[in-house]
Amino acid sequence: MDLITVSGPPSSGKTAILMKTISNFLSRGVKVGVVKFDCLFTDDDIYFEKLGIPVRKGLSGSLCPDHYFVSNIEEVVQWGIEQKVDLLITESAGLCNRCSPYIKNIKAVCVIDNLSGINTPKKIGPMLKSADIVVITKGDIVSQAEREVYTMKVQSVNPKAIIMHVNGLNGQGAFELSTLIYDETKNVTTLEGEKLRYPMPAALCSYCLGETRIGKDHQMGNVRKIDLSGKNG
Amino acid sequence: MDKNTLLNITIGDLFLKHPYTKDFFIDHLIPFEGHENYSINKLFEVIDEEIIEDKAINIELFINNILEYIDLMSSYFVSENVVENKVTIFPGTYKDGTAETFDMIEISKGEIISIVGPTGSGKSRLLADIEWAANLDTPTKRKVLINGRVLEPHERFSASNKLVAQLSQNMNFVMDLTVEEFLDLHATSRMVEDKDDMVNKIFAKANELAGEGFSKNTPITQLSGGQSRALMIADTAILSKSPIILIDEIENAGIDRKKALELLVTEEKIVLMSTHDPILALMGDKRIVINNGGIEKVIDTTDEERNILTELESLDDTMMKMRNRLRYGKKLTFKEDL
Ligand SMILES: Nc1nc2c(ncn2[C@@H]2O[C@H](COP(=O)(O)OP(=O)(O)OP(=O)(O)O)[C@@H](O)[C@H]2O)c(=O)[nH]1
Ligand SMILES: Nc1ncnc2c1ncn2[C@@H]1O[C@H](COP(=O)(O)OP(=O)(O)OP(=O)(O)O)[C@@H](O)[C@H]1O
Ligand SMILES: [Mg+2]
Ligand SMILES: [Mg+2]
Ligand SMILES: [Zn+2]
Ligand SMILES: [Zn+2]
Numbered sequence: 326m327d328l329i330t331v332s333g334p335p336s337s338g339k340t341a342i343l344m345k346t347i348s349n350f351l352s353r354g355v356k357v358g359v360v361k362f363d364c365l366f367t368d369d370d371i372y373f374e375k376l377g378i379p380v381r382k383g384l385s386g387s388l389c390p391d392h393y394f395v396s397n398i399e400e401v402v403q404w405g406i407e408q409k410v411d412l413l414i415t416e417s418a419g420l421c422n423r424c425s426p427y428i429k430n431i432k433a434v435c436v437i438d439n440l441s442g443i444n445t446p447k448k449i450g451p452m453l454k455s456a457d458i459v460v461i462t463k464g465d466i467v468s469q470a471e472r473e474v475y476t477m478k479v480q481s482v483n484p485k486a487i488i489m490h491v492n493g494l495n496g497q498g499a500f501e502l503s504t505l506i507y508d509e510t511k512n513v514t515t516l517e518g519e520k521l522r523y524p525m526p527a528a529l530c531s532y533c534l535g536e537t538r539i540g541k542d543h544q545m546g547n548v549r550k551i552d553l554s555g556k557n558g
Numbered sequence: 559m560d561k562n563t564l565l566n567i568t569i570g571d572l573f574l575k576h577p578y579t580k581d582f583f584i585d586h587l588i589p590f591e592g593h594e595n596y597s598i599n600k601l602f603e604v605i606d607e608e609i610i611e612d613k614a615i616n617i618e619l620f621i622n623n624i625l626e627y628i629d630l631m632s633s634y635f636v637s638e639n640v641v642e643n644k645v646t647i648f649p650g651t652y653k654d655g656t657a658e659t660f661d662m663i664e665i666s667k668g669e670i671i672s673i674v675g676p677t678g679s680g681k682s683r684l685l686a687d688i689e690w691a692a693n694l695d696t697p698t699k700r701k702v703l704i705n706g707r708v709l710e711p712h713e714r715f716s717a718s719n720k721l722v723a724q725l726s727q728n729m730n731f732v733m734d735l736t737v738e739e740f741l742d743l744h745a746t747s748r749m750v751e752d753k754d755d756m757v758n759k760i761f762a763k764a765n766e767l768a769g770e771g772f773s774k775n776t777p778i779t780q781l782s783g784g785q786s787r788a789l790m791i792a793d794t795a796i797l798s799k800s801p802i803i804l805i806d807e808i809e810n811a812g813i814d815r816k817k818a819l820e821l822l823v824t825e826e827k828i829v830l831m832s833t834h835d836p837i838l839a840l841m842g843d844k845r846i847v848i849n850n851g852g853i854e855k856v857i858d859t860t861d862e863e864r865n866i867l868t869e870l871e872s873l874d875d876t877m878m879k880m881r882n883r884l885r886y887g888k889k890l891t892f893k894e895d896l
Contacts (some may be wrong), residue, residue, distance in 0.1 A: 335860060343655045390745055443743075447585045450614050454586075454623075469689075469724045470744050470793055474733065477747035481585045486628035489714075499684070500695040501711055523616070531690075 326405055326512040330426050333436035334445075335418045338370045338462030339526045341493025342436060342502065347376055349435065349503040350412065358410035362417035364390050367463045369454065383551035388428060390417055391424035392525060397551040398428070399516050404553045409504075412507050421448050423454035427522040431513070432506055434485075438463040439475050446478045451480070451523040459486045485487045492528050542547060561621070561627050570594035571798040578631055578746065579624065586620055587613040598873035612836035631704065631749070643667040643705065643801045645828055653851030658700075660853055663829055664848070667801070673832040681832035682727055685804045688830065689722050690714065696849060704802070723800035725790055725822075727807050727832075733776040737761065748797050754799060756797060759829030763792035763821065767813050767884070788813050795821040795854070804830035809838060814878070818869075837874055840867040872891060 333339050340361075347357050358379040361369045365384065369533055373380040381404065385393035394417050405413035417426050419435075427433035435456035437445065440463055446453060453459065459479055464472050472490065487505065491498035564572070569590055573580045582591050589609060593601050602617050610617070645665045649658035665671055675683045685697060689708040692702045697883050701708075704721055712723070733740065741757040752758050765771045769787035772781060781789060791813070794803065803822055809815050810829065815838065823829050840863050847854045880895055 329886065440732050443735060451616075454614075454616075455619065467730055468726055468790055469730060470740075470790060471733055473747045474740065475742045477743070478631070481582050481627065484623050484630055488734070495697055497690055497696055500693075501714065504711070523614070 326402075326410060326413055326471075326513055327432075327508050328402060328405070328513045329415075329432040329434060329506050330428065331414060331416045331434045331533055332419045332426055332456075333460075334438075334441065334449070335420065336440045337436045337441070338460075338485045339416050339418075339495040340372055342460060342462060342491045343414060344372060344376065344397045345491070345493065345496035345499035346503045346506070347373075347378065347414075348496075349500050350409045350507065351376065351378070353503075355412055355507065355509075356406050356410045357412045357414060358405050359414045359416060360404070362390050362394050362397075362415060364418065364420055367418075369384055372450075379410065381551075389421055389424055389525075391419070391421070391502060391552075392427040395525070397519060398426075400551060400553060402516055403514060410511065413513075417450045419449070423450055424525045425450070425455060425533055427451075427520050428516060429520045431519070432457050432508075433522070434450060434458045434460060434546060436460045436462060437479070439467050439472060443475070443478060449482075449499075455481050455522045456483060456486055458502075459483060459488045460498075460502060461488065461490050464490045465492055465494065559624060559625065564625060564628075565599045565621070566597050568595050568597055572598075576628055576631065579628065581746075582624055582627055586615065586622065586623075588615065588820060589613075592738075604780065637765030643826070643828060644703075645830075646700040646703040646706065646801060647684075647853075648691075648703075649853070650687075650696075650698040652853065652864050655850075658852045660856065663853070665830070667828060668825055669844070670823060670829045670831070670842045672839045672845040673830060673848060674834070674839050674845050675854075677834070679848045681848055681853065682806055684846070684848060684853070685724065685726075685806055685830060685832055688802070689804055691722075697768060697852075708838065711889040721800055722793050722802045723798035723863070724804040725794050725806060726804075731781065731786060733778060736775050736777055737772065737781070740778050741793065744793060750797065759791045760789075760796045763796060767791060767818055769813070769823075782815050789817045791821065801826065802828045803830070805829065807832055807834065809833060809835040816874075817883060837870050840864070840870070 331343060333340055343359070349355050359366055359373045361373070361380070361382040362376060363382065365386070367382055367384070370380045370382040383393065394415070401415065402413065417427065433456045435453050437449070437453065437459065439461055461479065463477065476488055489498055489501060491502055515549055563667050589605060590601060593604065596604070598621065607700065643666065647663040648813055651657055673684055675681050680698070687696050687698055688702050691704055691710055691714055692698070711877055736741070741760055742753065745753045745756050758781045761774060768785045770782070770785065772785050791808070805822065808818055815835070819838070819841065831842070831889065833837060839845055840859055843859060844860065845857050847857065876896065880890055883890060883895070
């Protein structure tokens with residue numbers, strides 16, 4: 326089983342482009358499963374289920390969703406293996422621009438849209454800077470000139486990444502994306518011992534949790550476990 | 559540039575040698591101000607640990623990335639020589655899924671092709687297929703070859719896909735930039751040599767095309783429909799060296815479309831334009847007729863139609879004059895205006 330992590334700001338088009346990309350996989354006979362991580366609410370599982378694929382979701386509630394992601398990813402991988410999928414995709418909404426869920430040696434895709442403003446690429450931080458592939462959506466709404474300027478801004482914060490435009494509405498570019506993200510020779514059996522690409526600041530997490538006291542002693546991550554048994558996560 | 563050189567030349571010298579690296583420092587939130595005479599090595603010695611933590615700076619990643627960026631940018635400066643220049647379209651399907659019936663359409667350098675058809679018929683879609691160099695992967699399932707071949711993935715993804723310049727029907731601006739900042743950034747992304755000169759030229763041309771002038775300090779989001787269109791036409795015409803130009807409905811913005819087209823069309827290019835305007839339609843050497851998402855026919859413009867075009871143009875002149883007189887508060891009279 327291959328694993329890819331897809332992340333990006335809320336409403337940037339992650340689900341839309343994944344739906345189109347997964348359709349491409351399904352027509353080629355590749356079995357895909359999706360786990361969606363979010364904070365308070367998501368309907369994405371309902372969309373993915375329409376494709377007839379195994380789906381789970383996990384809500385982090387009061388935790389930073391990226392912290393929640395790392396605490397659960399190993400279990401999620403085991404779930405994917407149980408489901409016998411060829412490709413497991415995680416979708417997570419990057420809510421705090423400081424964290425990112427990317428893992429070394431696991432393909433990382435960041436999805437951003439053309440509408441989010443010229444300075445957004447520089448604000449997003451590790452989620453964009455350390456991605457392998459950056460997908461830019463909603464190019465249909467702006468002019469070619471603006472697309473080019475935006476692309477340049479992305480390229481300047483992450484020159485190593487493959488940057489591509491995918492339209493979440495009509496799927497233009499989704500086929501290319503599907504050829505880029507899936508490596509059938511890759512076999513992820515466990516993430517035990519693997520490392521995050523970028524450390525997540527611990528301070529953020531305990532204060533997200535409502536911690537008000539200042540000092541090292543109080544800065545600890547709270548770990549909550551995802552429920553993979555039932556339908557509604 | 560190798561890593562050693564990079565780490566040891568002063569930051570000021572680096573900016574002189576590769577001006578775009580300054581933006582790179584800024585975009586990576588590296589606090590270099592006041593340390594321009596330091597090398598990168600020295601700079602990272604003096605920056606506070608806390609700042610590094612705070613701004614999520616990863617020194618090793620930054621250094622690798624800047625090397626990569628310099629390589630990437632340098633590769634863009636290598637001239638883009640397009641020897642041959644040809645677009646080939648293979649049939650796909652209509653909206654209802656039935657197959658298009660033409661064998662193949664080939665368009666060569668110097669040709670102007672207009673695209674006509676009812677609203678919603680798929681004109682913009684055809685232009686998008688060409689821009690994307692469709693390879694059975696768009697709603698129409700068409701295949702488009704550029705210079706006789708399927709584009710490599712990296713050419714399709716390329717940030718500065720220089721083969722095709724598109725003037726799209728959607729002209730929304732969303733970026734929070736002034737006209738000048740925007741043109742400057744776009745010129746940077748297109749790697750032009752004399753940036754300031756380019757920006758001035760585009761700005762002057764755009765003002766010439768737009769009925770009502772605008773200043774360099776106008777935010778692009780505040781431009782009117784016609785002004786945005788004028789700006790994009792001047793930008794596409796002057797900035798882009800792309801051999802293929804796609805134009806989607808140039809007529810709709812109250813700008814002088816003849817002037818605009820003259821600016822955009824040069825001999826060496828392939829021009830495809832979608833239009834509802836008979837004058838523009840007849841200006842093409844051929845016209846592609848679209849219906850229900852599919853290409854129905856390709857018609858050569860006849861000599862008779864060319865004569866009609868001359869007639870239409872003089873009618874159009876009359877219309878333009880009247881439009882301008884009305885715009886500037888004059889009254890029309892039979893004697894003077896017809
Ligand atoms: N015009 C346009 N709209 C798009 C495109 N891609 C996505 N959208 C729309 O953008 C909205 C958000 O898309 P989603 O795919 O739900 O975004 P998301 O990133 O999955 O959002 P969350 O999971 O809630 O963080 C939807 O209304 C999509 O239809 C695109 O390429 N063009
Ligand atoms: N062959 C096709 N198969 C499926 N969908 C198609 C096909 N051709 C066009 N479409 C879709 O039909 C819709 C309308 O097409 P398009 O916008 O290209 O029309 P148009 O001719 O440019 O209209 P207008 O004159 O109003 O600009 C688009 O969503 C487009 O993707
Ligand atoms: Mg989603
Ligand atoms: Mg159209
Ligand atoms: Zn976080
Ligand atoms: Zn947190």
